[in-house]
Amino acid sequence: MPEKLTITTNITEFVLMGFPGNQVLQRLCASVFFLVYLAALMGNLLIVTLTSIDQQLQSPMYFFLKNLSFIDICFISITVPKSIMNSLTNSHSISFVGCASQVFLVIFLAGTEYALLLVMSYDRYAAICHPLHYEAIMNRGACVQMVTVAWLSGCVYGSLHVAGTFSVHFCGPNIVHQFFCDVPSLLILACAGDQTLEYAIIIASCCFGFICFILMVVSYVHIFFTVLKIPSAKSRFKSFSTCLPHLTVVTMFLFSGIITYLVKNFRSSSSLKVLISVLYTVLPPTMNPLIYSLRNRDMQMALGKMISGGMSRMHF
Structure with missing residues (x-):
């Protein structure tokens, strides 16, 4: 049997194909992306501003929410602006670095x-299930430590994946069927057998993430049972909300x-692959301000005070 030859190419840049379709369709997608990006940016900046200047929003929940909004601003800014520029300029290349x-x-x-x-779910558990000890459990020092650990764990997680992904040799073309560089699309371009390390990291990460999700569910089960014992229907609704x-x-x-x-190789459906990636890269940063702000009475009151204060200064 003749051995299969593997050709390793020295790739210095990749081509991000973005959304499938002609140039008109891609520019239409870029316009939608631009509007979504502006909405996410304004919504999350508003949360960061309100939770920084309003004295009524200095509780642990809003401290975590401010960090979440800052992460979302950075998260969506890494992928969407580059994708928009690629569609508008019809230049889809991105350097290896x-x-x-x-x-x-x-x-x-x-x-x-x-x-x-995960930290925010623990905060809700402490607030609802142990209200008398909440201030002791979620003191300022504990909150800062939890957020620091969250940032450090994300840094380690990112370092492991980038090391696992770019330790491979790339044998395929440099075309990435995605609007940003993501691990599954890059592994498709790797030489056969080189992806083992990164696949092991992916599987371990997904298992760990699922365990953390189970812990969240357990905490929410305790929360729901505690809330159901509250006699006031209004208080129950507020806790659930x-x-x-x-x-x-x-x-x-x-x-x-x-x-x-986990579902690798969407070669037959680039549109499906792009759509699923939008669900975790674009949708959460856009939806978080709507979920956490417009439904939150304290945030609405803080926004009202900021607007009325601004109008008062303008009249003055």
């Missing part, structure tokens, strides 16, 4: 966001990411 940086930053911020969502949106965001973020990284 730029691609590696994009992989690291996307996974770093995604890992940090997921760790922070602070938890259900958070659980929705976590579920959407986790499972869209797992589908992307």
Whole structure:
């Protein structure tokens, strides 16, 4: 039997194909992306501003929410502006270093966001199930430590994935059927047998992420049983309203990411692959301000005070 020859190419740049279709369709997608990006940017900047200047929003929940919004600003800014520019200029190339940086930053911020969502579920558990000890449990020092650990764990997570992905030799063409550099699309271009390390990291990461999700579910089961014991229907509704949106965001973020990284090789459906990646890279940063702000009475009051204060200064 003749041995199969493997040709290793020295790739210095990649080509991001983005959304399938002709140039008109791609520019239409770029316009939609631009509007979504502006909405995400303004919504998350608003949350960061309100939670920084309003004295009523200095509790641990809003401290975590401010960090989440800052992560979302960075997260969506890594992928979407580059994709928009590629569609408008019809230049889809990205350097090897730029691609590696994009992989690291996307996974770093995604890992940090997921760790922070886990911390936020613990915060809700402490607030609802142990209200008398809440201030002692979630003191300022503990909150800062939790956020620091979330950022550090995301950094380690990103470093592992970028090392695993770019330790391979690339044998295929340099065409990435995606609007940003993501690990599954890059592994398709790798030489056969070189992907073992990164696949092992992906599987371990997904298993760990699923375990963390189970811990979140357990905490929410305790929360729901505690809330059901509250005699006031209004108080029960208020407690549920602070938890259900958070659980929705976590579920959407986790499972869209797992589908992307475990179901490899969407070669027959580039559109499906791009759509699923949008679910965890673009949708959460856009939806988080809507879920956490417009439904939150304290945030609405803080926004009202900021607007009325601004109008008062203008009249003065």
